[in-house]
Amino acid sequence: MALKKSDLYSSLWRSCDELRGGMDASQYKDYILTLLFVKYVTDKAKSDPNSLIDVPAGGSFDDMVALKGDKEIGDKINKIIGQLAEANGLEKVIDLADFNDEEKLGKGKEMQDRLSKLVTIFADLDFRGSRAEGDDLLGDAYEYLMRHFATESGKSKGQFYTPAEVSRVLAKVVGIGVGTRQDHTVYDPTCGSGSLLLKVADEAPRGLTIYGQEKDNATWALAQMNMILHGYEDRDIRKGDTITSPQFTQGARLQTFDLAVANPPFSTKSWSNGLENDYGRFEFGWPPEKNGDYAFLLHILKSLKSNGKAAVILPHGVLFRGHAEANIRKELLRRGYVKGIIGLPANLFYGTGIPACIIILDKENAQARTGVFMIDASKGFMKDGNKNRLRSQDIHKIVDVFNKQTEIERYSRMVPLHEIADPKNVYNLNIPRYIDSSEPEDIQDLHAHMHGGVPDRDLDALDGYWQAFPSLRGALFKPNRPGYSDLAVDVTEVHQAILDSSEFQKFATDVRGQVNDWFAAHRPILQALDANTVPKDLIDQISDDLLARFKRTPLLSEYDVYEQLMAYWHGVMHDDVFLIMSDGWRKAAKPRKTIEDKERKLSETPDLVIGSGRSATKYKMDLISPKLVVARYFADEQSKVDELHVAAEEASRAVEEYIEEHAVEDGLLAEAMDDGKISKALASTRLKVARHEGVDAEEIKALQLLIKLFNEEAVAKKVVKEAQAALDLATLNQYGDLADPEIKQLVLDDKWYARTEGRVAHVVNSLTLALVGRIQQLGERYVETVGDIEAKIADLDVSVTKHLADMGVV
Template sequence: MEKTTQEQINGTLWRAADTFRGKIDSSLYKDYILVMLFIKYLSDVYKEHYEEYAKKYNGDETRIERALSRERFTLDQKSTFDYLYENRNSVEVGDIINKSLEHIEESNKSKLRGVFRNIDFNSEIILGKTNERNAMLRTLLNDFNRLNLRPNMIEGNDVIGDAYEYMIAKFASDAGKKGGEFFTPSMVSELLSRLVKPEENDRIYDPTCGSGSLLIRAFKKVPGRKAQIYGQERNGQTQALCKMNMFLHGIDDAKIESGDTLANPLHLEDGKLMKFQVVVANPPFSLDKWAMGFAGAEADEKKFKMEPALDQYRRFDWGVPPSSKGDFAFVQHMLHSLAEDGRMGVVLPHGVLFRGASEGKIRKQILEMNLLDAVIGLPQNLFFGTGIPAVVLIFKKSRNRNNVLFIDASGEGHYEKGKNQNKLREEDLKQIEMAYEAYKTIDKYSYVATLEEIKENDCNLNIPRYVDTFEAEEMVDMDEVANNIANIKAELEDVEKQMAKYLEELGL
């Protein structure tokens, strides 16, 4: 029998989205598609294992059940996709799906707790009245019934996880501005994970982890994939997507928490912020009202002023970022969460490089502590929902040099132009990676600045101050220009003579 390929799965999934398209917003229906993919995968794996054990134990149900209970997860008949498909014409199909999801969570508390908490297949508000809702769910079950996701029928190892990522990327592209909230473009994730070099037994952390793509990329770089994953995400639905994404990539012990990382960081050790060897993040750009979680319930939003003392972990002693721009709040949280041998890569808007006031003060403190290792300018229009160019900042604890590498990878020729979005190619990533490894000045591409030089620039990190990408225009040859003018004049004279001759012949 022919194996199911990545392309077939991706195609089926994107067609399944047509069931909802035009009826409800993609930022809502993405959850239904991704949850159904998850259920279908669990069911097909369970079915394959059941058949293998049934053969091995000659149909002895007790032994089969005992063997199945030792697998990564457990299902019973009423939790399988097949059971849902058999009930596709039921007037209560939405409720049947909900109960099935609840049961899966209950039976797999340690690994799948809270994964389906934020999804309701019986929601009249989102999916419409009974008839309309049931018609959509029936079509969805029919679409997924065509997919065979049994492990022995799939071509390749990470196919299901990659299909999940493919769908998240598609939805992010579809969702425009909202898309950037839950997905970092894969080549940007790849770049960050290469630059921070995760190693065996590292703790890898993303404080604004979205659907987890950055964490998964970093995890895949670890030899033998022996590392512990930690993440926190404010949006409950996105946190659920992240937990499913981890599970589909074979990461069963990822610790993904739900909550506001700034006001309520949840990865703690002995009452202090946990420390990580690798931190990667693409926080929301210039988050407005980032500090409101520190205000009491009674606080007046307009009068509330964030003070360093309000944070029990003292992350803002270097300076409190402006209330309308949370970029440095995330940077300070991450630096306070970095282990002594830690490496950190974060994607931010360019404003963090040069904005003044409290941000200038924080920047100065970070430079004084010699934590900044590299500033890498990326091309514009790489991210979903914003055309602005971003910058990657690499920080390191215990640095053995006192200068900073600037790379300008934003110019033409350093990316592929797309209709809606630009892309970084493998050759572009390699160029950045090699320049970072070399850590030296390369004409029109990179520059190593001493800390003294940066301080002379008032701690302004704007890349054009350090990397000169100006291409001088060729000198104009005036003799050649004069020669061309003379030739044109002579040609014009000939044409005028010819014209006069024609007019004479016509008697005009």
């Protein structure tokens, strides 16, 4: 039975993190990712006789497994990696991490145990079937680890990794299409660990020819391993400082490429140290000595072919800073090289918290370019710990809008070059100059405050709702005077009035129908899932269709609907698909005993427990939860158990209420209390004493009644426990009776469809609550006029005067 990906990765990270020892994450990643690499190439060599990586005898991961518990494990691991490196020309690539470093890994037994446990963690992974397409076990494991290492590495050391979400945006806006050939070249002059290059190559139908350069030695080694892990053994990743020592040159000129992407270090102060040859890169101006942003941008521009395209991440300052940078910016714009600018949310990147932008360069037809397409995407993100992350809907919206050049109010606009060149702007590209993304101000209407009524201007602003529900405005509001309306229902009844509206009910029904039609169209594909399914292609196909179907739906944002599916995919459905691909429908649906792996710190919470105490058997249902089985096959039994639970709760409540009433100071149960508490045993003991001492008969009756209530509670709890145990056993047995069609019905209809439909219905509900909240706000805002307030003040003045007179005060 395959573990869920999410469980596997979180377990992997917890184990690795616990074994970190005397180094921070920026160093520890080199050890972990090296082991991941050796494990992958070992597994691949077993399953692929044509693998380009030769795994020699004595140079495999299996040789590492044989070293567990060996006193010289550190030194011997170094030798194994050395043999693998030598056999493949990977010296100074995979052998940079010293597994015999006592300062980082501990001495003697400490190192022996730490490395033995690390090897054990990776020994359980199986990459023999890995396709390394970004949606498989290997690609996701690498991505997961890199993101966590970047998060843990801090500001100064987290720049080796560009967040996958941002990488996907660059990959989709850089100009790749169905006609992009495998021999088209893509270049990243500051490639880090290579994740951005891989995302771009993955976007091309048949991949791309990859070139990159990285200054940091350890990060360069990560990039080399990353490329091999993802099947790009023929990549060309070189080492060195891109600005002072560019490695891709042709004589006195730079080599040029079809595409380029980059996430350079922001605002490098020493970018020109040691610079001898500028290779004609700075023909439009020399960047400031203490700020290298434009040095990288100009290097990339010079590295493009005559029809080349690039997408570069840079800080917002490049859009508006003056002096030398202003002159460079002016020349780039006048020549039409800047195709677009995308403003991103703050705090996306691991090396810095400042907001950044994507600048899209395009040399093709540059002279004919008459404008710059701008997007302000700064408000679309979700919080993820101490960082922000782009959601699936944010990525899709940015890409759709940019590639189709769609203008959306307060979000995107094609800005003419003559406007940018206007004296009031002087080639300043600061996005807020051209796109006002702020929400319209909620203006207080003094005339409404004085004379009552809700301003029609505020109601007109809700036009999207009135278009979706044409008669609703007339049902909720009635005319007051020209330009103003009154609520036709009490403010507390607005919500129910909307829910009762036939137009709203039809809208909600139509939305459910659209989701149902969408799922029915893709159900054949989903029920045909097998080991050959490509998850990335699957989710792209069904999610894009869902988005397209809701483009024509009034009021609803198709991107909000799309996000519901994608969030469910990332949280649940992706794991389900992986299990079905790995094990098949029947085996994936089969209950398994929970894993208790102390070595890997993996302890699973059971979904079903049969028996109790030490003889209890704990089961995990990865694909089909017991709730789904119960809902379909044991609904009546569950109703009876629910009734018994209610009866047991009532019995417990009767005990609590009786004790609360009588277990007080001088109460009938006061003598039975011990340390402020009372139990059946204490009550029984006190009853014996009371009878022996012949105390007040009322106390004896109270004790007898309490014991009776305790007995009734115990019986009720026993009955519900027995009923629940019987239902649990029946549920477990039902799993064994499930045939493939029933399994697919539970997964496809009861789980995937039901959850997706419910999430979309939640979007509709949120829209309703937003309308209710706004109408209630407006109704309450103008319910009292100035005249009403003056009348209240006058009444209060009369009342105060009367009270003073009654007190003899004139």
